[in-house]
Amino acid sequence: VAGADEEITSFSREMPWQVLGQWRNSFIIAGSAEELIIIDQHVAHERVLYEEYLNQLAAGDVPRQKLLVPINVELTPAQMLLLEKIEGRFEDNGFEIEPFGPRSVVVKAVPAVASRCEADQLLFEILERIENAPDDYSVEEVHRRTAAGLSCRAAVKMNTPLTQAKMEHLVNMLLATEEPTTCPHGRPVVLKLGIRELEKSFKRI
Numbered sequence: 251v252a253g254a255d256e257e258i259t260s261f262s263r264e265m266p267w268q269v270l271g272q273w274r275n276s277f278i279i280a281g282s283a284e285e286l287i288i289i290d291q292h293v294a295h296e297r298v299l300y301e302e303y304l305n306q307l308a309a310g311d312v313p314r315q316k317l318l319v320p321i322n323v324e325l326t327p328a329q330m331l332l333l334e335k336i337e338g339r340f341e342d343n344g345f346e347i348e349p350f351g352p353r354s355v356v357v358k359a360v361p362a363v364a365s366r367c368e369a370d371q372l373l374f375e376i377l378e379r380i381e382n383a384p385d386d387y388s389v390e391e392v393h394r395r396t397a398a399g400l401s402c403r404a405a406v407k408m409n410t411p412l413t414q415a416k417m418e419h420l421v422n423m424l425l426a427t428e429e430p431t432t433c434p435h436g437r438p439v440v441l442k443l444g445i446r447e448l449e450k451s452f453k454r455i
């Protein structure tokens with residue numbers, strides 16, 4: 251079963267790829283000498299940011315972006331409890347969060363990779379993902395879930411027009427990731443059509 255899926259969701263990274271265009275402001279079409287691929291721009295960017303942030307965490311050096319205006323975020327009691335519980339594991343992750351009364355926190359800085367996100371939405375997204383983790387979660391698990399939530403928030407959305415230069419940059423960054431074919435949640439990033447299949451379909455071979 252995996253074989254058939256892999257066939258259309260994997261592609262050769264060694265080949266030079268040419269970005270041919272964007273379709274529906276959501277998908278990037280690219281071609282090599284042998285293959286044509288359709289890239290989901292949101293999940294592709296998610297994969298890039300996910301690995302970038304995890305690498306920063308692993309290196310213990312996550313660049314921060316100070317907020318010009320610190321943001322007061324109201325949390326539910328469950329979220330407050332969760333934040334306390336994971337505090338140690340949440341350290342050094344690029345956020346600067348201070349308690350502010352019994353039901354809210356002040357966010358003073360966010361990881362630079364997510365500097366364009368709304369800080370409150372970013373925090374909610376990450377807490378939600380950690381909330382669903384098993385109770386015995388490790389530091390690594392908190393890191394992975396933080397990275398997944400953060401990259402989903404910060405990644406370019408569907409229905410976003412991209413310039414040729416931006417698409418080329420994204421494709422090059424995707425090709426440089428460890429796992430360019432799946433997003434952090436295991437969804438495929440690309441669909442592929444090989445020259446053989448095309449020729450067969452056109453009854454050329």
Ligand SMILES: [Zn+2]
Pocket residue numbers: 292296401402403405
């Ligand atoms: Zn996403």
